[in-house]
Every structure is written in C-alpha cells, then in structure tokens.
Amino acid sequence: DQQVKQNSPSLSVQEGRISILNCDYTNSMFDYFLWYKKYPAEGPTFLISISSIKDKNEDGRFTVFLNKSAKHLSLHIVPSQPGDSAVYFCAAGVRNNDMRFGAGTRLTVKP
Amino acid sequence: DVKVTQSSRYLVKRTGEKVFLECVQDMDHENMFWYRQDPGLGLRLIYFSYDVKMKEKGDIPEGYSVSREKKERFSLILESASTNQTSMYLCAGARGGLRETQYFGPGTRLLVL
Numbered sequence: 001d002q003q004v005k006q007n008s009p010s011l012s013v014q015e016g017r018i019s020i021l022n023c024d025y026t027n028s029m030f031d032y033f034l035w036y037k038k039y040p041a042e043g044p045t046f047l048i049s050i051s052s053i054k055d056k057n058e059d060g061r062f063t064v065f066l067n068k069s070a071k072h073l074s075l076h077i078v079p080s081q082p083g084d085s086a087v088y089f090c091a092a093g094v095r096n097n098d099m100r101f102g103a104g105t106r107l108t109v110k111p
Numbered sequence: 112d113v114k115v116t117q118s119s120r121y122l123v124k125r126t127g128e129k130v131f132l133e134c135v136q137d138m139d140h141e142n143m144f145w146y147r148q149d150p151g152l153g154l155r156l157i158y159f160s161y162d163v164k165m166k167e168k169g170d171i172p173e174g175y176s177v178s179r180e181k182k183e184r185f186s187l188i189l190e191s192a193s194t195n196q197t198s199m200y201l202c203a204g205a206r207g208g209l210r211e212t213q214y215f216g217p218g219t220r221l222l223v224l
Binding site for chain 2: 002004006009032034036041042043044045046049089091093095096097098099100101102103104
C-alpha cells in the first residue's frame with residue numbers, strides 16, 4: 001500500500017511558465033517531506049524539504065507548499081527552465097526515520 | 112563533494128544465479144539504504160543499515176539480503192535471482208541525525224533472464 005502518491009506520471013510545461021508537481025500522503029504521522037530530482041542515468045538528488053511545522057519553504061525558483069489537513073504537498077518551479085526537465089520524486093516520513101517515496105512525475109519543460 | 116558509487120551500471124544475470132550489488136560511500140555516513148525503482152511504483156525500500164553489522168528490513172525485503180561489514184560498504188545480495196527482480200537498484204547514504212536527506216548512487220540496472 002503506497003503511503004505516498006504522485007498521481008501525475010508526467011507534466012509538460014512551456015519554458016518560463018510555472019510547473020506545479022503534486023504529492024499526496026496517507027500517514028498523518030509523517031512530519032517531514034522532501035523533493036528529489038532525478039536525471040536519466042543518475043541517482044536522485046535532494047532538492048528541497050519542509051517540516052510539518054511550516055506550510056511553505058522557498059529556495060530560489062523552487063517552493064514547496066504543505067497542506068497538512070489535506071495531506072498534500074506541492075512543488076512549484078517558477079520560472080521553469082529546460083534544465084528542470086527530470087523526474088521528481090516526493091518523499092515523506094517521520095523525521096530521522098526512513099522516508100517513503102512516491103512513484104515520480106516526469107517533468108518536461110519545452111523551450 | 113559527496114560520493115556514492117555502485118559497482119555496476121548494468122548487469123545481466125540468469126534466473127537462479129546469486130547476485131551481489133556493491134555500494135560504497137565516502138561520506139562517513141552511518142546510514143545506508145538499498146531501494147529498487149520500478150515504473151509506477153517509485154523507490155521502494157528493500158533494506159537499510161544504521162551501523163556496521165546492523166541491518167533492518169524495509170518494505171520489500173523478500174528475496175534479498177544485505178551485508179555491512181565496513182561502514183563505507185553496503186552490499187545487496189540476491190540469493191537466487193528471479194525475473195521479477197529485474198529492476199533499477201539504487202543505493203543511498205545519510206548522516207546519523209538526518210536519515211531523511213539521502214545521497215544516492217547512480218543506480219544499477221539489473222536484468223534477470
């Protein structure tokens with residue numbers, strides 16, 4: 001039973017526009033959430049995180065929003081660039097414990 | 112720069128063979144993880160280790176075992192490979208107090224015929 005779900009396997013966005021990647025989780029005990037980015041032939045790399053005491057965390061073009069009541073988080077990329085084209089994994093879990101990963105969303109940013 | 116390396120990028124094995132996947136990290140991380148990545152299922156945790164000679168089962172340990180004799184090395188073992196173990200295998204390391212932020216190796220794509 002997947003505790004972390006990314007319901008959109010793919011997303012295509014025009015360069016310069018906003019990309020919004022969504023993630024839902026089922027376990028209300030989860031208190032830490034991360035996004036990883038994966039290019040082909042490479043392992044995932046950490047992108048941004050948020051703890052449950054916050055509802056927003058921003059790092060440059062990347063912002064993660066957390067809605068605890070809906071058990072939903074999203075990653076916003078503004079403006080999107082072709083180099084952002086990758087697979088994005090959402091991960092969630094209890095802080096300092098093992099994370100559970102979603103299935104990933106393949107983002108394509110078109111020039 | 113942190114580094115997690117995996118012994119092979121691609122591997123082809125036959126059903127019933129014993130398979131070793133090796134992972135080495137140079138970050139002095141206490142925690143190491145093995146995942147498999149399959150389409151539509153994301154990364155699923157097979158086993159992890161939080162110290163030398165310690166191991167814990169993840170979500171899908173059946174058909175796998177692990178070995179951690181040295182801090183920097185974490186091996187995944189398929190005792191008798193089966194076709195449903197064809198997958199991408201990813202190793203990761205993480206610091207003791209920050210198991211959630213993991214550093215991944217490039218992956219090993221295993222094909223079992």
